[in-house]
Amino acid sequence: MSQSFDLLIDGMIESIRSRILPQLGDDFVRGQAYGIIFALSGLKLSADWAIAPLRSQIVLQDRAFAEFARLGAGLDYPDVPSGPRILPDAPESADLERLRNDGDRKLGELLMWTSGAGAAADPDRAKMIQAMLRQIICDQLKIDISIMAKPMFHELATGEESGSAQSRG
């Protein structure tokens, strides 16, 4: 179970309990809401979230670290993880998520280094490293995008099905 998945499920259950159920007067509809809470609680216990995308993202990060070390050889740069960080004993998604998030923080540190004083010794190389890091981070974002639902800005902002203007004023 990943931390963010856990939070989402808990948030959904709490939202139904505290925000939706008190507004429901119909017993059948209330039964439906309790059914959803039950199903979500079961999902929370049984689901393991997004192992494959997390693995792919960590592999990309490892590639970025290796490239960084190669391109930055001889420069004074921050510590970079070396070698594959995923151990063969297949950690759970919570471990993978932590690893991915730690990797993102390290990528952020390295990216900031390319714009800072440390990179001034060789601006051309720093620029090349920066482009590489941005590209790999964008590749990582593509994985996130591929597993996300279509935006619902209108529905979230107005509480209405899309396709109608809301009167206000």
Add this chain to the structure above:
Amino acid sequence: MKANVAPSLDPLSGTQSPGAKTAELAIADATVHHRLRQYLCDEAGSAVELETFERRSPGFSWITYSFTARDQSGQRRKLILRVGPTNGLFAPYSVLPQVYALQSMENSRVPVPRLVCYSQQGANVGFPFFISEHVAGDVAAPWLGSGATEEHRRGIVMQFLDILAELHTIDWQHLPLRELLAKIPSGERTERASLTAWRALVSRPLIRYYPLLDWAGLWLHENCPTPPRMTIVHGDYRVGNFLEENGNITAILDWELTHIGDPHEDLGWALVPTFNGGSRKLYGVMERSEVIDRYQNKSGITLSPRSLAYYEAFALYQMAAIQICGIHAFEVAGFDDMRMAAMSTQMASIVRALDKAIEAVA
């Protein structure tokens, strides 16, 4: 009813007692109704009845109510109440930017609702609030499928640009909005102050860290262009933030992010495809070149392609920052509004678009 209620707290400090968010997480409409009526009675010094009272937006930020007040003499006024809830996206809130904006625009050609009264400390209502006169009209939906014809949207978009040109040519130096400059730390470039504020919000620790976002904030800071002139910036000028009736824009709304800055900022924000049905054309009907020509002709301000590109990148950074605020509200502040959690799902696509936009400037 008195014209104004002077705030007694420092309106710009943004201070809030610890635990205030958890003390009153959600605004209950019945409570607001009761407190508003009490407030109006106190201000009038006699009985005031609320004949109608309706929440108009389930917004992420300021909450809007429309109501009809009837005083002892039987006189009715249709009014709008906006309150800044303790659990809004950008809480704690100051009512003053909106107040200054409505006061500053009152005698201009920028249509706004007339301010009736306000209170930063919340008076009886319990939250920062202001009351304005009701303006007839509907909010134009920036999403596809609103049913508005192309001709209709074109007519609206021309007014939209003409009003923006009016806004950017107002001499603000002697208007209430100049007070906002006092909030900017000394040594900070005025046009960069809003970026600095967004960067502070983005820097708050969350479970997921987006490396490009931190770097983009630094890049925007270092590459902020010099404005052609310092103007009033609406801060959220887009389709969806005005009222229209019979093809006419009747009021520009939602001034909570207004500030003094670079006029390119409003154009960059208005052109974000999210606010234009996914189109790169303004409101899906006007090409960028035409937008630029019309704006320049009406305002007399020469736009810089690089500055416009910069502020399109800035707009995406601001969108990402707003999402971060939603995630923070859900993950850290413990708000049980699932819309906040849902916002986080769009981060990846916004950050990727931001990277492309920065590339386009550089």
